[in-house]
Amino acid sequence: MDANKLYENLKKVQEPKGYYFNRNMDTVMELLEALLVNKERYGYMACPCRLANGDRDSDRDIICPCVYRKPDVAEYGSCYCNLYVSKEWNEEKIEHEYVPERRPPEKMAF
């Protein structure tokens, strides 16, 4: 699997759910490459913007798409990484705020 193929696969599944890729393709490809690095490293696509523990169970909430994507896109129009965004975010109808980390610190198993 390369990043282009991953892009195509995810786009088909995620767009109908209302989650769009950031229109900045450099950012998107960088993040998709990073997801593939994590897949190789951990065996699953852990969020590239968070420190994975390497244990699937403790990292479950940050396997992309993470469980925080829904509330983050609802509140900020973007996920924590700026990978998945809303249509309005891409169209700059809403301000591009820096998305704060929503994952509770106690979830970090280290």
Place this chain on the structure above:
Amino acid sequence: MQNKSVKLYSLSTCSHCSSTKKLLSECVVNYKIVDVDLLEGDERKAILEDIKKLNPRCSFPTILVGNQVIVGFKEKQIREALGL
């Protein structure tokens, strides 16, 4: 050019971290980068303890400019801290 000590705690995979690295490489002469995801065992544990003291959420990037801690790629704040 500033002369405060600059330290970046980052992840090798994180886009906000790479944006921060780019900014530092353009503006700062001396800075130290620690890619925490590439560390293992006790070394990782020790660095994480350091980061938690600066940023209890232990999120990335965590940037230390002199004594000032900036969490996230907040370009304006980073530039201000650097005196740019």
